[in-house]
Amino acid sequence: MKKIIIPKPQNDSLVAQLESLYRTFINIRPRENLNFDLSSLAWVCPLLILPISAYINNTQSDCEINNSPIKSYLERIAFPGGIDSISLFQQRIQKHKSFIPISILKKDAGSSRERLEALFEEKIYNILGNVSGAQSAVCYPIAELVTNIFEHSKKDAGFIFGQFYPAKNYLDICIVDCGRGFATTYKEEKRLKLSDIDAIFEAMKGNSVKPDKERGYGIRTSKKIICDVLKGGGFILISGSAGLVAAAKKERLVSFPNFYWQGAIIAYRIPKPLGPLDISPFLE
Amino acid sequence: MANTKKSYKKITISRLLAPIISSRDVVTILEKTIEKTNIKLVDLDFSDVKFISRSAAHALLLMRERLQAKKDISFINTNEDVANMLRVVAANRIIPKKQKPEFNPKRININSFFKEVLT
Numbered sequence: 001m002k003k004i005i006i007p008k009p010q011n012d013s014l015v016a017q018l019e020s021l022y023r024t025f026i027n028i029r030p031r032e033n034l035n036f037d038l039s040s041l042a043w044v045c046p047l048l049i050l051p052i053s054a055y056i057n058n059t060q061s062d063c064e065i066n067n068s069p070i071k072s073y074l075e076r077i078a079f080p081g082g083i084d085s086i087s088l089f090q091q092r093i094q095k096h097k098s099f100i101p102i103s104i105l106k107k108d109a110g111s112s113r114e115r116l117e118a119l120f121e122e123k124i125y126n127i128l129g130n131v132s133g134a135q136s137a138v139c140y141p142i143a144e145l146v147t148n149i150f151e152h153s154k155k156d157a158g159f160i161f162g163q164f165y166p167a168k169n170y171l172d173i174c175i176v177d178c179g180r181g182f183a184t185t186y187k188e189e190k191r192l193k194l195s196d197i198d199a200i201f202e203a204m205k206g207n208s209v210k211p212d213k214e215r216g217y218g219i220r221t222s223k224k225i226i227c228d229v230l231k232g233g234g235f236i237l238i239s240g241s242a243g244l245v246a247a248a249k250k251e252r253l254v255s256f257p258n259f260y261w262q263g264a265i266i267a268y269r270i271p272k273p274l275g276p277l278d279i280s281p282f283l284e
Numbered sequence: 285m286a287n288t289k290k291s292y293k294k295i296t297i298s299r300l301l302a303p304i305i306s307s308r309d310v311v312t313i314l315e316k317t318i319e320k321t322n323i324k325l326v327d328l329d330f331s332d333v334k335f336i337s338r339s340a341a342h343a344l345l346l347m348r349e350r351l352q353a354k355k356d357i358s359f360i361n362t363n364e365d366v367a368n369m370l371r372v373v374a375a376n377r378i379i380p381k382k383q384k385p386e387f388n389p390k391r392i393n394i395n396s397f398f399k400e401v402l403t
Binding site for chain 2: 010011013015016019022107110111113114115117118121122135136139140142143144146147150151197201204205206217218220221243244245246250251252253254255256257259280283284
């Protein structure tokens with residue numbers, strides 16, 4: 001089994017976490033069994049740790065955390081296995097109040113999965129404080145991005161994780177699936193042959209793979225709510241060998257040579273809201 | 285408006301599904317529950333439902349249209365956020381927006397991007 005030492009991010013920005021993620025998975029064969037070594041990490045955020053958790057769960061890969069300086073943190077967030085039930089989620093939250101566990105949402109679980117996702121969302125907006133409109137602003141992107149997994153990925157599980165950093169006053173959220181990805185979805189549903197980068201472009205333009213006219217709002221409206229309503233510090237979407245990075249009022253479509261994520265990764269950072277929020281001007 | 289006749293079925297959404305309705309596919313659970321009942325008048329009670337996603341609201345409205353020959357479905361006790369979402373989606377269903385959004389980001393290789401942002 002190939003050993004991968006996860007590189008330490010250069011700083012605490014989302015882009016630095018993205019760089020570590022890229023370097024972790026560069027030149028990896030599809031579904032290759034890996035042994036992840038986390039010993040060099042002194043700090044980690046959802047964008048880096050959740051895809052590794054999803055990869056381990058999806059490929060029966062392994063990890064080494066005993067020598068990691070963040071071993072106790074990793075245990076508190078249920079890395080790498082995550083939790084997939086309401087009772088386990090509640091037990092974890094009782095035991096480790098400031099840590100939300102990595103949660104696995106299973107399609108077949110139906111209303112139980114919906115309740116687990118609701119618990120996750122409630123925990124997130126409780127952390128952010130009782131600000132008018134925060135509930136809708138927090139729930140909208142999570143709900144839309146998670147439902148996309150079950151509608152498009154053809155996988156029966158999605159991964160979700162969030163971490164609030166009280167000293168920095170921001171929250172990071174990451175949502176991951178190991179499904180067919182954007183380009184394959186367009187190919188299989190609409191017979192459109194698109195590169196990974198063009199598939200992301202089409203999704204952001206609102207061109208749904210579904211025939212209904214009033215579809216295709218989920219990702220782009222979520223991004224607007226994250227960046228414009230929640231004043232997000234960054235939004236990253238990766239599928240296959242491409243990604244969209246939106247930060248500091250700039251948007252880039254980025255190609256990732258020698259890298260391929262089977263499925264989709266979405267991560268974003270939002271500051272703790274200081275005043276009332278209103279998503280209604282952005283609803284379409 | 286809620287059904288006032290005695291022969292109606294009330295379904296409490298937060299109990300059947302969840303207090304936050306996110307996913308489009310859970311609407312099928314609701315649809316099966318409605319179809320099982322032989323009563324025509326059905327109240328979907330949204331008490332304790334804090335949020336509904338756009339996708340789930342869309343699926344709910346489609347379900348209502350599918351069942352409208354057999355069932356008379358009312359949405360009751362919706363909070364302001366849930367009511368707003370249902371109204372926006374219903375309005376867009378009747379008159380969909382034609383204009384596609386502007387989206388023309390610069391394309392860049394990841395290594396150039398890291399160099400630009402991280403150094």
